[in-house]
Amino acid sequence: MNxxxxxxxxxMRLSVRLGGGAPIGVMFFLIVxxxxxxxxxxxxxLLRRIGPAILWxxxxxxxxxxxxxxxxxxxxxxxxxxxxxxxxxxxxxxxxKALAHWLTTGLPLVIAAPVLALLLDLDPLATGxxxxxxxxxxxxxxxxxxxxxxxxxxxRRGGLILAVLVLPLTIPILIFGVAxxxxxxxxxxxFGAPFTILCGLTLMSLVVGPFAAAAALRHGME
Amino acid sequence: MRLSGSGLACVRSGRExxxxxxxxxxxxxxxxxxxxxxxxxxxxxxxVAGLVRVAVGRLELDxxxxxxxxxxxxxxxxxxxxxxxxLTVAENLAFWGRYLGGGDASPAAVDAALDAxxxxxxxxxxxxxxxxGQKRRLSLARLVAVERPVWLLDEPTSALDSASQDRLTALxxxxxxxxxxxxAATHGxxxxxxxxxxxxxxxxxxxxx
Numbered sequence: 001m002n003x004x005x006x007x008x009x010x011x012m013r014l015s016v017r018l019g020g021g022a023p024i025g026v027m028f029f030l031i032v033x034x035x036x037x038x039x040x041x042x043x044x045x046l047l048r049r050i051g052p053a054i055l056w057x058x059x060x061x062x063x064x065x066x067x068x069x070x071x072x073x074x075x076x077x078x079x080x081x082x083x084x085x086x087x088x089x090x091x092x093x094x095x096x097k098a099l100a101h102w103l104t105t106g107l108p109l110v111i112a113a114p115v116l117a118l119l120l121d122l123d124p125l126a127t128g129x130x131x132x133x134x135x136x137x138x139x140x141x142x143x144x145x146x147x148x149x150x151x152x153x154x155x156r157r158g159g160l161i162l163a164v165l166v167l168p169l170t171i172p173i174l175i176f177g178v179a180x181x182x183x184x185x186x187x188x189x190x191f192g193a194p195f196t197i198l199c200g201l202t203l204m205s206l207v208v209g210p211f212a213a214a215a216a217l218r219h220g221m222e
Numbered sequence: 223m224r225l226s227g228s229g230l231a232c233v234r235s236g237r238e239x240x241x242x243x244x245x246x247x248x249x250x251x252x253x254x255x256x257x258x259x260x261x262x263x264x265x266x267x268x269x270v271a272g273l274v275r276v277a278v279g280r281l282e283l284d285x286x287x288x289x290x291x292x293x294x295x296x297x298x299x300x301x302x303x304x305x306x307x308x309l310t311v312a313e314n315l316a317f318w319g320r321y322l323g324g325g326d327a328s329p330a331a332v333d334a335a336l337d338a339x340x341x342x343x344x345x346x347x348x349x350x351x352x353x354x355g356q357k358r359r360l361s362l363a364r365l366v367a368v369e370r371p372v373w374l375l376d377e378p379t380s381a382l383d384s385a386s387q388d389r390l391t392a393l394x395x396x397x398x399x400x401x402x403x404x405x406a407a408t409h410g411x412x413x414x415x416x417x418x419x420x421x422x423x424x425x426x427x428x429x430x431x
Contacts, residue, residue, distance in 0.1 A: 087294050
């Protein structure tokens, strides 16, 4: 546990010191969300209706932003070699690194979402539902993204490949995240149904992501 | 304790780098891996470190901890220093001390390891300001902070000034005196009396074929 705590502290400290993580991600989220009214027009009724979807797409893109550095930075400076030789299972190291990444880039997006919801004229209930689904769904985005980050670790321009690899895999999370938010506003299905599936998807990605990412990292070292 | 390899071959992207390599190192001894550029010195060390798969041949550590794999009992210092520029010198070392488990990473232990490589005065400086040689010394401090029996050193003296090289030699002698094993890839002398494994001879046939 001591070793994993050390890794968590190191990764969060690096993320904070290097900047890049939280502030840029939230700024990007803000920009994506503000682009929509310019594209769609100042129709408040329409914005209110597609607001949850806009928030989700913004959060999805913003959470991918810094993901390519998740393992690439450690690979470039040789830290990954040492991590691979430690007595800590690589899968657990991946869990901790992804967790640190979510805490420093995913969680700020969830906190910023209610503020951005004001720009889309969402009512308090819809805002709450969007924030709750993002809180549950963004860890899944990070853990699925970790697979792509591990695959892209040895490639130059890994960030572009990462987006192409990861975005299709996030479609189920996007569908149920937006569906759950919409059912909270207009029904007719109870909020619990799509929300529970979203929780299930997140739990699944928490399990599959680290194993797949660790396997990709081991393979990538060759 | 005895580290041995037999019949090792390395194939990278379809090209045979070396084949039929065998060696054995007893506790308290060092083995220098020599050879021209591209002879596979780094590949051999990375193979022992578990970072390159052993496709052909065997690697064994007799008399080590049976619960642990060979890489888990080895330190590897490669061309990259595993140093984070955004962390201070002490934070870098304290992290590896805690992560690799063996070191108790107390500030005193970190200071002692930094002192051993002559970086104690720079403990609170961000590692971004270190020179190449100082980064290399910080990387080598890991060997002191966390105890592991097998040291795999790839060009350990590169970028080091002569005082630091002497310090490294003293550290290596101390490690060997405590029954450790060192495998070092090198071009120049590193101040140890040690057997040499020449990769050139073994690969000359393969390269010309």
